[in-house]
Amino acid sequence: MIHLYAFACGLRELPPDAECVQIGGMSAVVGRIADGDRCDSHDDVVRHGLVVEALVERADGVLPARFGERFTDIEALERAVSARSVELERRLRDMRGCVELAVRVGRTSRDVQRDGLDGASYLRARYRAAAEDAAAVSELHAALQLRARATAVSEQVAGSLLHDAGYLVGRHEIDEFARDVDAYASRHPEHTVVCTGPWAPSSFAGAA
Amino acid sequence: MSVVERPPLEQQVTLVELVDRVLGKGVVITGDITLSVAGVDLVYVGLRVLLSSVSALEAAR
């Protein structure tokens, strides 16, 4: 069975334990797994991630595949990819020279002081806190969006998580981006802020 | 009883982010991925679509 890690262009070197299948203008980076083997343990998931991330340093552009893309053999892979090659090649081209930076923002203390408040004051205080958080996050996203070629914002933010987004940037833009995040963090000590990267641009790969 | 070794927090954060990205992001070609969660087969992509629909419904109200 063939396990697909990612598509690449301008591939200079393969990571260990990976093979390359040329399909049209793209290099499909794959691994082989024994037919009966489920290969979906936590270790397999991590290994998939490490192979994809290793590709970022070894190719001009990387279009990561979601974990679980499997094909009975190379021919099956070629058939599936050829059917969508125009779209896939376009997306791969868009990824050239780009990496993704992930930003998450959360509120550290989740409640307002309740002592001695009546119901209306409490609810209005919660409203104000929520509005302030939303405004701050909006300000951060606007600033980071200016530095990014594309953004992918998660709709599924709940609880203490206020913002969860990926930003597509060129490699030379990483330091300035991180400084913007630092600057925001110092202005908002009431927020937990984490920026990680550079990652392969998984949030911008889409579903074919 | 067991105590799990804790790697440095930064590595934990990175690892968690990595797993999230591998399972939740990336191009999907076959459209139908079966993953085993706690030994139970689930159609993973289908479930994700279901969860998104619920939150989209909520947001639309």
Next chain:
Amino acid sequence: MIDSRVLSAQGDVRDLRAGPMPRRIAADPESVERGLAQLVLTLIELLRQLMERQALHRMEQGSLDDEEIERLGETFMKLADRMDELKAEFGLHDDDLNLDLGPLGRLL
């Protein structure tokens, strides 16, 4: 195993990523009870958040009168107090109340 990719961090990052991080695993009856409390309180917290979001949304729209705002606020305050009591009773903190569902993400 994997190099850190943290470019910037402020605050307790475990708040944002508490789920799959390794925890002490034990098998005594006290921790089974604690596990159940964790489940129940997480679900209550989820409902509380959903309800509060609804209430704040309606406040924004202006579709709540003063009496409703007062009543809702009182209710949420009482619920928050009760949650604090229950959390204290079971030795749980805010970042314990977040069930990791693996590929389905986290509940809260």
